[in-house]
Amino acid sequence: MRFGYWLPVFGGWLRNVEDEGMEATWRYASRLARRSEEIGFDLTLIAELNLNDIKGPEAPSLDAWTTAAALAAVTYRLELMVAVRPTFHPPAVLAKQAANIDHISNGRLALNVVSAWWADEAKQYGVAFDQHDERYARTAEWLTVVDGMWSQPCFSFTGKFYSVREAKLAPKPLRRPRPTIYAGGESEAAKQLIARMCDAYVMHGDPPDRIAAKIADMDRRRTASGRPRLRYGVAAFVICRPTEAEVRRELSRITDVRQSARGYANYQDWIANTQLEQRVSLEDYSVSNRGLRSGLLGSPEQIAERILEFERAGVDLLLLQFSPQLEEMERFAEEVIPLVRGAVPAAL
Secondary structure: OEEEEEOOOOOOOEOOOOOOOOOOOHHHHHHHHHHHHHOOOOEEEEOOOOOOOOOOOOOOOOOHHHHHHHHHHHOOOOEEEEEEOHHHOOHHHHHHHHHHHHHHOOOOEEEEEOOOOOHHHHHHHOOOOOOHHHHHHHHHHHHHHHHHHHHOOOEEEEOOOOEEEEEOOOOOOOOOOOOOEEEOOOOHHHHHHHHHHOOEEEEOOOOHHHHHHHHHHHHHHHHHHOOOOOEEEEEEEOEEOOOHHHHHHHHHHHOOOOOOOHHHOOHHHHHHOOOOOOOOOHHHHHEHHHHHHHOOEEOHHHHHHHHHHHHHHOOOEEEEEOOOHHHHHHHHHHHOHHHHHOOOOOOO
């Protein structure tokens, strides 16, 4: 199991807690990233939104791509999974920028391709906002161009959304055969695209049995595409405490839903522009990415056993959120990671 985490570019992950003690600043982000690779984390996901999805559109947030470039220069081991939304980045230009960051990081860059859902953000920033399936059609062309730019000495493409002619890109990314392309989504359009064109599938939080069923479905789709097996990641929010009473108190604190909170302003926009497999309550939405449903709540021993259940279900990567991030990551690294990495495989 690899341990990743969401870089708190929005200043936290709780929509009903205004100050989580992790400000949306380069100083905090760089300190966190450098410390995380020292204590055993493998990857950070750098989300991309120009408005703050968690604390409200008026709140500060970090830009994903400039943050990633800076982190590439001050870390040495951490994989940098940077979110990218095709409508905000011309594919040939992004391919060039990504290749450069890959060189700065010595081959540690990965992409998390997101077909954008926030209509009001797109309007504010003056970019196209397609309807759901049209967004995935655009993403398919976008990926074709990015992959062609990375893999071919001279690349041409003409499609509905993008056109490039005899384009050259050098140097190519260091990572071979290419920087890993992660993507998520629960609609039929998303799953078809990912099975055909991506390298890894990342999922919102859910229990291990439900995740196992999703993996089996994607494995079938991937086999039909004739490509190597996908890798799988799952989002989860961690509450690690020694007693059940302490877990319950913390859970109550972070899911005390106040619908007037600034972080809930885009709730209806998100629901309207996504196609989810299950209904998402405001309590789920209070913690981003449905992270509580993964069930990483309890004592270190209980959390470690739950992680091993995910591993047995076929999960390769956990994308974790904590609040406050640095302090709780330290606890997790000290109390949980050794239990997981020292576990005897079930087959033995």
